[in-house]
Amino acid sequence: MTAASAATAPVGHNDGVTDTPRRGRPRSADADEAILTATLAVVGEAGFRGLSMDIVAERAGVSKATIYRRWPSKEALVLEAMRHAINPLDDVDLGSVEADLTTYLGNLAERMSHGKMSDVLPHLIDVAVHDPQLRHSLDEYVAQRRVPLLAILRRGIDRGEVAAHVDPELVVDAFVGPFTYRRLLTGAAIDEGFVRELIALLLPAIVGE
Amino acid sequence: MTAASAATAPVGHNDGVTDTPRRGRPRSADADEAILTATLAVVGEAGFRGLSMDIVAERAGVSKATIYRRWPSKEALVLEAMRHAINPLDDVDLGSVEADLTTYLGNLAERMSHGKMSDVLPHLIDVAVHDPQLRHSLDEYVAQRRVPLLAILRRGIDRGEVAAHVDPELVVDAFVGPFTYRRLLTGAAIDEGFVRELIALLLPAIVGE
Amino acid sequence: MTAASAATAPVGHNDGVTDTPRRGRPRSADADEAILTATLAVVGEAGFRGLSMDIVAERAGVSKATIYRRWPSKEALVLEAMRHAINPLDDVDLGSVEADLTTYLGNLAERMSHGKMSDVLPHLIDVAVHDPQLRHSLDEYVAQRRVPLLAILRRGIDRGEVAAHVDPELVVDAFVGPFTYRRLLTGAAIDEGFVRELIALLLPAIVGE
Amino acid sequence: MTAASAATAPVGHNDGVTDTPRRGRPRSADADEAILTATLAVVGEAGFRGLSMDIVAERAGVSKATIYRRWPSKEALVLEAMRHAINPLDDVDLGSVEADLTTYLGNLAERMSHGKMSDVLPHLIDVAVHDPQLRHSLDEYVAQRRVPLLAILRRGIDRGEVAAHVDPELVVDAFVGPFTYRRLLTGAAIDEGFVRELIALLLPAIVGE
DNA sequence: GATTAACCGAGACGGTACGTCACGTCTTTAA
DNA sequence: TTAAAGACGTGACGTACCGTCTCGGTTAATC
16 A cells, blocks of 8 residues: 555554554454445445445444544545455456457446446545545546556557557546546446447557558 | 426426416516525535535525425536526637637636536536436536537538548547546646647547548 | 523523514424423433433434424423423411421422432532523522422411511521432431421421510 | 442552552552542533543543543542542531531531532532442542531530430531532522521520520 | 563544434415 | 425434553562
8 A cells, every 4th residue: 555545544554564663452454344345335235325424334333433533534435445345457468559458448348337336436526526635545546547558558659559659648538538428427328339439539549650 | 498408497487488377476586596696606605515405595585495496406406507607618610620629628628627617517427327317407418518519520521621430429529538537537637738639639530531 | 481481491482472473384382292291201211311312302203403493402401391290389278387387398208209300300400500591490490399388488477477587588498408408418318207307496496486 | 448438449449458469560659649630620620511531531641441440430530539639627616506506607608609629519419319339429428527517516415505305417407408408409699698597597496495 | 580460551442422414395474 | 376484304424422442561579
């Protein structure tokens, strides 16, 4: 866990090596686990709207104070729970940018359409607008998901497949932006056809001539 | 006002000409105005989070029942208030797709960065996920903003500037998607440079060769 | 209900005749009744310690907000409930001060020993020390109970049984004081014998010679 | 310290001489002192209501466990703190019952009106109703204060000033009762005039004729 | 000198109740 | 019939104490 991510990590935890000797009764790792698990369960069943701190506390067999000792808000808790649960999309390397993009974006499309967490993101976005701390954590979470895509592009540049002057960050925005735009705003389908057409549109713009 | 938009329009309004003559005390147009104005004022000052129906009622000098008689929920009210306030971006026609895009996207960038309503959208998105009615209204609102962009592209195709096989809807997604992606998720800057680079990246992909 | 007693009466009630015409939905008299009844029931069953606002609310079929709209604190509520429940000790007039005192103090002794409310008073006293508003209400409540005793003494003075120079208020203190002292502090018995002895001690001190 | 008082004395203390020699680290006398001092300070500043175990612990530079190792409850702690602080009213012997009573009751009046602990007693009374252990300790504390008064009366009987058939215990109740009654219930003044009048009323009833 | 047992501070823990807030509905009187 | 006023049930909020329970570490008396 990086220093940056500490924003939403359990407050006051000491994951470092030999800082201060840690006085008092240590935080219960069981409680951490139980709270995050309960949070995921409740969000999965009742959605974000149906999630209350009281319910999480009850399900986790934990008092509310124990939750608030770790996370300052419901949203921070949920964000942490998401980190806890998500296995990142693996990087893929099939030898060509087109194949890699097709695979990776196909997986992403699948997740955004049917993932159980898909209704949580909008809420987090909403809250993050007003809460810089949460915004930071959300950024970081998002950045994590960009990494494989950046890798694909950089390999493409190395291989000469992609023009050297192309800014990979911008291209990632160009690929991922339409996904979130459809998901959050237009509600248009995010399916295989969409992925294919998007690649067909953008790929020519980045290949080296 | 279209039929579709009736979802969030004041309930039971009689916009027709000579339906039933309506008995009893008529709805106060002043109240409509006062409620929407108060809503905008409060959202502007305190953000969406600081907006409560009680506060709006007090500010508007109106009872809560009067609000609920017109709109079914807080979100419907806010969406209506946004429609009420926003003047759409005018279509532009400078003779070339590149010039049109630069102008239109430049204006959009300006608005998304500094508009006073910029923090309302995330909240509406959040709510729209769970409320199909509101989702519909939001779609419509979004569609309105796509219209000028579609017009630019279609004129480009007509002039032969843009390849005929290009799907204008997809291209709109490709242009607007990165804007919302940055605004809502990464928090990256949406400025003149971004607009310029995005156009530089995408334009070659749509021009007829 | 006197003006003075308004201190703990439901806040904002208008028991007057034709003040302001009272706008808005009026307070529910049913709720008043249900709350006070539930309060008495819970205090009777679980004692003051076992009384929580949540429990009262549930038992009364009422929301906590509805209770807090009427009374500012648990103690004010309980005091009001006591007023609501208690039928005052009737004045007695048997023709002689001794007989009257014996009867009245006998009743009082019975109540203080076995009354179900007997454990509430100590708590109210405790709180009243810090809350002037409640103190006032408690004073008034206490004063009510002194009235019959004062009447007995004044009749005695009128009949020449009691010396004219005697201060009835002081004598009431002298009679009632030992009762509360035993009840609250020493825990000594408050029985028939005690009443008899106390009268035997004090009566000679107040009779006219 | 008597056996009876052990109820609220530090639990497990070994005040005896040569019981078991006690192994392990002995209790810190400093901690005892610091806790009691802090308790008195906080009660003095914030009243009983503002007293929490956490605050006492912090002020005393002590952990809560250290407090609970000594006293089983907040009330037991406070009662002990009161014992610790209060120097009993000395017995007086001026040669006449009237003079003795005037002096002793005058002092008592002064204390009850202005003593810093004057608001603690009501709370202890409240708690004692439900806690037999504490009730016992409170009785004992009260009894202590009755002793000088009993002595005055017994000397009066010995000297023939007071009628032999008078029950001193009852007379003490008759004198002290009105004090506590005013203090706790009516809120009436407890001043020199009150003392004078009370003596004027009761003294004739107890003198031997 | 090593062991042992009770102590110490810090502070986390489950629990319970608090008093507040906002929601969307309902019930008055007045227009 | 609509209006303003405001009470209503519901349900969640975040806080504050309670008294208990670990922690790592300390301090004597015993072995």
